[in-house]
Amino acid sequence: MIRPADRTRQALVDAAVAVFAEKGYEGASVREITRKAQANQAAITYHFGGKEGLYREVLRATFQAFKAFNLLEPEKLEAMEPQEALRLFVRQQLLPLNKREQLARFIRILNWEVLQRTDAFQELVVSENTSVLPVAEGLVRRFLGEDADPEAVAISTLWLLHQGFIFVRDYEHLGRAPLNFKLDDDFVERLADLLSRLLTAGLSGVTRV
Amino acid sequence: MIRPADRTRQALVDAAVAVFAEKGYEGASVREITRKAQANQAAITYHFGGKEGLYREVLRATFQAFKAFNLLEPEKLEAMEPQEALRLFVRQQLLPLNKREQLARFIRILNWEVLQRTDAFQELVVSENTSVLPVAEGLVRRFLGEDADPEAVAISTLWLLHQGFIFVRDYEHLGRAPLNFKLDDDFVERLADLLSRLLTAGLSGVTRV
DNA sequence: TTGAAATTCATACGAATGTTTGAATTCTGC
DNA sequence: GCAGAATTCAAACATTCGTATGAATTTCAA
Numbered sequence A, B: 001m002i003r004p005a006d007r008t009r010q011a012l013v014d015a016a017v018a019v020f021a022e023k024g025y026e027g028a029s030v031r032e033i034t035r036k037a038q039a040n041q042a043a044i045t046y047h048f049g050g051k052e053g054l055y056r057e058v059l060r061a062t063f064q065a066f067k068a069f070n071l072l073e074p075e076k077l078e079a080m081e082p083q084e085a086l087r088l089f090v091r092q093q094l095l096p097l098n099k100r101e102q103l104a105r106f107i108r109i110l111n112w113e114v115l116q117r118t119d120a121f122q123e124l125v126v127s128e129n130t131s132v133l134p135v136a137e138g139l140v141r142r143f144l145g146e147d148a149d150p151e152a153v154a155i156s157t158l159w160l161l162h163q164g165f166i167f168v169r170d171y172e173h174l175g176r177a178p179l180n181f182k183l184d185d186d187f188v189e190r191l192a193d194l195l196s197r198l199l200t201a202g203l204s205g206v207t208r209v
Numbered sequence C: 001t002t003g004a005a006a007t008t009c010a011t012a013c014g015a016a017t018g019t020t021t022g023a024a025t026t027c028t029g030c
Numbered sequence D: 001g002c003a004g005a006a007t008t009c010a011a012a013c014a015t016t017c018g019t020a021t022g023a024a025t026t027t028c029a030a
Helices: A004-027 A030-036 A042-048 A051-069 A074-079 A082-093 A100-115 A119-128 A133-144 A150-169 A185-205 B004-027 B030-037 B043-048 B051-068 B074-079 B082-093 B100-115 B119-128 B133-144 B150-169 B185-205
Strands: none
Touching: A004 A030, A004 A042, A004 A051, A004 A100, A004 B004, A030 A042, A030 A051, A042 A051, A051 A100, A051 A119, A074 A082, A074 A133, A082 A133, A082 A150, A082 A185, A100 A150, A100 B100, A133 A150, A133 A185, A150 A185, A150 B150, A150 B185, A185 B150, A185 B185, B004 B030, B004 B043, B004 B051, B004 B100, B030 B043, B030 B051, B043 B051, B051 B100, B051 B119, B074 B082, B074 B133, B082 B133, B082 B150, B082 B185, B100 B150, B133 B150, B133 B185, B150 B185
16 A cells, blocks of 8 residues: 555655755755655655755665666676676676666766765765775786785776766766767667776786886 | 955955865855955955856866866877877876865866856856867877777777876875875876876777787 | 544745845045 | 045845744544
């Protein structure tokens, strides 16, 4: 059974995801959210305790959305050849390109947090602690070798972590001028392929001078 | 001679750079700016016609700051070996790390524009039109060859353009836990070196399977 | 059906926003 | 030193913001 009150609750969260993604936490107004959700102004206070409580709910939905698509299992990755593991890692990073209708707003919400970090986000990050950092670092080590310079490993790991992000962050621009890519699944596949090869060659060749 | 009125003007711009960088265009308040500049509320309207006019002035200062540090001359780059040209290109991208005291706020202002594009910024971009895109594309072509797949060239170019940005955008975090890099010039030099080698190896090896 | 709890609603409150106003003050050229 | 322009100033204006209020309505177990 779906209670009418739950419908209002869900409508508020849905509208909030859209508005927070568009305007950021500070820029979003409860009035716009309630208008979009066809709910009353006071509904946010009633259901979530206030604007921040609603945002916490939106952040939970955001983390949830990314977790739902996470296919990366560190154990399996380690059993694979480094090149293949890297390719899977890249593929995972680019997954938002395939699921962009579903993840676009959540990506934007995370982007906002880079510039205006909220307490709500901070607290959720430490409590969840779902870091991909060790996975990426393990991957890097397999290319650079176990006796590699720790600083080089750290930098390369940070570097690797951002490689997919480049295309995810700006994917709205990929389809527009002057690039005009047709953003279908085939394109994403070719992108993943090229990027994997760029990174494999880079990580493989970085130790050689 | 410096007229007192010009001092107010300059104080407003300086304060505005700081506040716009911190809060973004929407989030910044004219009251905070005038307070920081020790000027009157109405001074912004008087000198710049309003908040947007002041922001336009800040954007001009931003573009100016980046232009002042641009050492890249496309002709010289083409005369160099690809590896060396790429290294110089990377070096230029990482320059904000060396000049971070001077460029930090301007970088943040540009980062804000990614999420909340202002009309003022849009207009200034088209009027300035100082794109590094052709430089990067030329560089990529020298590695991939003249007969390379146009899509691969486009993707690789976009990829190359973002490589320095990875470290510039998050350079505030580089020095903090859990990375704790000591952000001196030596570190930047080592970073440029490693990144150059990663990219050189990547672009050189991408055509090989 | 009834009555208490849950939910919705229109409104109001205080604070913060960008801008305007008109007087007060300072600067500048003569 | 003086007139007129340029600049500064405190105050007020109209909006918008997040939240609070208390009554009206709906829901749901008994």
